[in-house]
Amino acid sequence: MIVEEKYIHVNGINNKECLEKNGNNEIYKKALFFDLEHYIYKKPVCIGVFGCAYYDEALRKIKITQYMIENKSDALRILDLAKEYFYKAKNELDKEYIVTFSGNNDFTIINYLFEKNNINIKVNEYFESIDLQKEYEKIAGKVIGLKNLEKIFNISRESELISGATLAKTFYRVIKDDDYFSRMPDEKKTKILRYNGQDVISLFYMLISWSRYAHKLGE
Incomplete structure (x- = not known):
């Protein structure tokens, strides 16, 4: 399994510009930022890449953690590491929220695999979920994709785009052929890894x- 951890410096944060929930505009201090790459065949088969990050206020940096599968035997190891990551985030780092884009899909996949392997955690119940696609829909009255929303926010991706079909084929081969990776x-x-990391950073x-x-979101 590939384990990647890195920090990205954050220049400055203006709380007045942050997404607000129930009068709280410091959600970023208590939040995880979460995205999965995965393989499904009728039912979820495995997580290909687990990507999650949080803001370290003391360092003024984002810490990004990624686990990438190398063979079939890593499928359970990724789930164990994900469980440990979430437990630590909740109980040691005092995180309360989990921020996603169209997160129901990722939650369905990871919760299914957790339950299948007798890991007693439902991620979207363990943390309060904030789905930025749904937040956009509240303002604009329509659905948008992540890459188009990035354009509104003037986010320039440093990674190349990869289709879901391409990722699924890759992880299918990893599962079926121990030497493929x-x-x-x-x-x-x-x-x-960069593609997944960019989604999390965005x-x-x-x-x-x-x-x-926000004034552009409804245009």
Whole structure:
């Protein structure tokens, strides 16, 4: 399994620009930013990449953690690491929210796999969920994709786009062929990790600049 951890410096945060819930405009301090890449065949089969981040207020940095599957035996290990990550976030880091984009899909997948493997946690019940796609829909009255919302927020992706079908085929091969990952070019592995990491980072930056761009959301 590939385990990646990195920090990204955050220049400054204006609380007045942050997404507000129930009068709280400091949600980012108590939030996780979460995104999965996965493989489904009729039912969820495995998590390909687990990506999650939080804002470290003391360091003024985002800490991003990613787990990427290398073979079939890693499928359960990723779930165990995800469980440990969520427990630590809740009980040691005092996180209360989980921010996603169209998160019901990811929650359905990870909760199904947790239950299947007797891991007693439902992520969207363990944390209060904030779905930025739904927050946009409240303002605009229509659904938008993440990449189009990034354009509204002037977020320039540093990663190449990858289709869900391409990711699914990749993780299918990883599950079926124990040696496939070792044959995969390093550039492809890096591309997938960067793609997932960019999704997570975008969630953070959209949350902390929500009101700055709110006037554009309904256009």
